[in-house]
Amino acid sequence: MARKLAAGNWKMNGLKASLSEATALAEMFPAPKVDILLCPPATLVAAMAAALDGTKVDVGGQDCHPRSSGAHTGDISAEMLVDAGCDYVILGHSERRADHGESNALIAQKTIAATMAGLAPVVCVGETLDERESGKTLEVIRHQLSASLPDAVDFDKLVIAYEPVWAIGTGKIPTLAQIAEVHDDMRETLSARYGDDEAGKIPLLYGGSVKPGNAPEIFATSNVDGALVGGASLKAADFAGIVKALEEA
Numbered sequence: 001m002a003r004k005l006a007a008g009n010w011k012m013n014g015l016k017a018s019l020s021e022a023t024a025l026a027e028m029f030p031a032p033k034v035d036i037l038l039c040p041p042a043t044l045v046a047a048m049a050a051a052l053d054g055t056k057v058d059v060g061g062q063d064c065h066p067r068s069s070g071a072h073t074g075d076i077s078a079e080m081l082v083d084a085g086c087d088y089v090i091l092g093h094s095e096r097r098a099d100h101g102e103s104n105a106l107i108a109q110k111t112i113a114a115t116m117a118g119l120a121p122v123v124c125v126g127e128t129l130d131e132r133e134s135g136k137t138l139e140v141i142r143h144q145l146s147a148s149l150p151d152a153v154d155f156d157k158l159v160i161a162y163e164p165v166w167a168i169g170t171g172k173i174p175t176l177a178q179i180a181e182v183h184d185d186m187r188e189t190l191s192a193r194y195g196d197d198e199a200g201k202i203p204l205l206y207g208g209s210v211k212p213g214n215a216p217e218i219f220a221t222s223n224v225d226g227a228l229v230g231g232a233s234l235k236a237a238d239f240a241g242i243v244k245a246l247e248e249a
C-alpha cells in the first residue's frame with residue numbers, strides 16, 4: 001500500500017505573513033494519520049521550514065536544477081533545498097512545462113538530482129484539454145511517465161501527481177471514472193516498468209481544483225492516494241478540510 005499524502009503547492013503566492021497559515025495548519029494536525037506537505041515559493045522555503053520545525057508538516061520546493069551547483073543564475077539545486085530544510089520537491093508541474101519549456105528528459109534529470117540529494121520528488125503529469133478531447137489522455141500520460149522518470153528511483157520517496165492541465169485553477173474536475181481510469185493505468189504502467197511491489201509503494205496524487213467539498217469522493221476513487229492542491233492549500237482552514245478527508249478515506 002502506498003502512503004497517503006496531502007500536498008499543497010502555493011505556486012507564486014505567499015509572503016512572510018502567509019507563514020501563519022502554515023503554522024496554523026500544523027497546530028490543527030499534531031498527530032496526523034497521513035503525510036502533509038506544503039511547497040511555498042523559494043523565498044519562503046527556509047522560513048517555513050524553521051517555522052514548521054518539530055511539527056508533522058513537511059516542506060518542499062517547487063522545482064530544482066539538475067546540477068548540484070554552478071553558473072545557473074536564478075536556479076536552485078536539490079542540495080540547496082535540502083540545506084533550507086526541504087524533504088520534497090515538485091518537478092515537471094504543467095506550469096513549468098508551459099512557462100519554462102521543460103521537457104520530459106529535463107524532468108527525468110531533475111528527478112535523478114532530487115533523488116541523489118535525498119529529496120522526495122513529486123513528478124507531475126497531465127493532459128491538456130485538446131489531448132483529452134482527442135482521446136489521447138492515456139497515451140500522453142504513459143509517455144510522460146516513461147520519459148519523465150529515470151530507471152533508478154527511490155521507491156520509498158517517489159510520488160506521482162496526475163494533474164489534468166484543464167482542471168488546474170478552473171473549478172472543473174474530471175469525472176471520478178476518468179480519474180480512476182488514469183490512476184489505474186498509471187499504476188499498471190509503473191508496475192510494468194518497476195514491478196508490482198515497487199510500483200505499489202508510489203503514492204499517486206490527483207491534482208486540479210481539489211476543494212474540501214470534492215475531496216472525499218476523489219479520495220474514495222481507485223488508486224488515488226492523496227492530492228496535490230493549489231488554491232485551497234493557501235488557507236489553513238481550507239487545506240485542513242482536505243487533510244481530514246484524506247485521513248477519513
Ligand SMILES: O=C(CO)COP(=O)(O)O
Pocket residue numbers: 009093163167168169170171207208209210228229230231232
Ligand atoms: O496545480 C495544482 C497543484 O499543483 C492545482 O491547482 P488548483 O488546486 O488551484 O487547481
